[in-house]
Amino acid sequence: xxxxxxxxxxxxxxxxxxxxxxxxxxxxxxxxxxxxxxxxxxxxxxxxxxxxxxxxxxxxxxxxxxxxxxxxxxxxxxxxxxxxxxxxxxxxxxxxxxxxxxxxxxxxxxxxxxx
Amino acid sequence: xxxxxxxxxxxxxxxxxxxxxxxxxxxxxxxxxxxxxxxxxxxxxxxxxxxxxxxxxxxxxxxxxxxxxxxxxxxxxxxxxxxxxxxxxxxxxxxxxxxxxxxxxxxxxxxxxxx
DNA sequence: ACATCAATTCGATAGTTGTCGAAACGTCGA
DNA sequence: TCGACGTTTCGACAACTATCGAATTGATGT
Numbered sequence: 132x133x134x135x136x137x138x139x140x141x142x143x144x145x146x147x148x149x150x151x152x153x154x155x156x157x158x159x160x161x162x163x164x165x166x167x168x169x170x171x172x173x174x175x176x177x178x179x180x181x182x183x184x185x186x187x188x189x190x191x192x193x194x195x196x197x198x199x200x201x202x203x204x205x206x207x208x209x210x211x212x213x214x215x216x217x218x219x220x221x222x223x224x225x226x227x228x229x230x231x232x233x234x235x236x237x238x239x240x241x242x243x244x245x246x
Numbered sequence: 247x248x249x250x251x252x253x254x255x256x257x258x259x260x261x262x263x264x265x266x267x268x269x270x271x272x273x274x275x276x277x278x279x280x281x282x283x284x285x286x287x288x289x290x291x292x293x294x295x296x297x298x299x300x301x302x303x304x305x306x307x308x309x310x311x312x313x314x315x316x317x318x319x320x321x322x323x324x325x326x327x328x329x330x331x332x333x334x335x336x337x338x339x340x341x342x343x344x345x346x347x348x349x350x351x352x353x354x355x356x357x358x359x360x361x
Numbered sequence: 362a363c364a365t366c367a368a369t370t371c372g373a374t375a376g377t378t379g380t381c382g383a384a385a386c387g388t389c390g391a
Numbered sequence: 392t393c394g395a396c397g398t399t400t401c402g403a404c405a406a407c408t409a410t411c412g413a414a415t416t417g418a419t420g421t
Contacts, residue, residue, distance in 0.1 A: 156278075156283060159274065159278045160278045163277070164378090164379075166379080168270075168271060168274065175353040184398095187397095192379095192381090193380070193382080194398065194399085195380080195381060195398090195399075196380055196381065197398090198399055199378095199379075199399095200379090202399090214398095216387090216388060216397095217387075217388050217389065217396070217397050218397070218398090223353070223355045225354070225355055228351060228353055229351060229354055231350060232348075232350045233347075235347045235350070236347040238290040239290070239338065239340070239343050239344055240340055279408090299367075299368095302367095307409095307410080307411090308411050308412080310368095310369080310370080310371095310410075310411060310412080310413095311409070311410055312368090313368065314369095314410085315409090316368095317369090329368095331367095331417090331418060332366070332367050332368075333367065334367080334368070
């Protein structure tokens with residue numbers, strides 16, 4: 132196969148991201164820490180690639196702690212970390228939160244309203 | 247104001263359950279434990295009021311541990327516990343998972359596809 | 362009243378983890 | 392090459408928590 136792109140994907144079909152049980156629990160554990168969740172919110176609210184220094188200022192924690200939380204979010208598959216020379220940029224990995232969200236919603240009670 | 251019900255609500259409009267930040271973190275912490283999440287799944291999949299003994303058989307944990315997890319899910323606002331004589335019945339509190347799910351989805355990146 | 366059973370509470374233990382200072386690493390500019 | 396800076400790793404500590412056995416509470420049936 133030479134330089135032949137298999138798909139041009141002009142409008143980019145949003146593939147639906149399937150989560151395993153292990154991934155689900157990993158993600159939930161990653162989200163369970165308040166500081167970490169706040170970090171994720173900060174990344175989400177900013178324009179996607181958030182500088183690491185900006186994050187350090189937004190939350191008030193030591194650099195070591197921030198690095199730890201970043202790694203935790205990364206290994207759980209929630210964010211992408213792009214390194215550009217000295218800096219690191221954080222962005223939310225698309226589809227993961229949606230997948231979790233969908234699964235959580237599927238657990239909702241069909242009937243049984245407080246009965 | 248005498249005995250005047252403000253609303254008869256014949257078809258039961260599903261009120262949308264607003265979550266505070268504290269509630270969100272409490273819920274996420276409650277969901278972060280695998281056994282606890284499995285318990286919630288078990289409650290969800292069963293017909294809503296799940297017997298406590300059935301839960302103890304589904305997961306394989308000591309009664310004391312199960313009781314602890316039940317209390318944890320209850321105080322976080324995820325489930326209701328109805329006591330009937332000797333027994334306890336667990337049911338998912340309606341609206342809470344939906345509210346969390348909606349909030350998580352609102353954090354998804356608008357643009358910035360891996361860029 | 363008593364025994365039985367479901368569920369909870371208590372106390373203890375082992376494992377996990379959030380936090381940070383100090384040191385190390387890698388990059389950039391002078 | 393050197394120093395400054397952003398980030399990570401290391402080591403340690405404190406707090407939290409999942410787990411369980413034993414004891415307790417509360418309800419039910421005999």
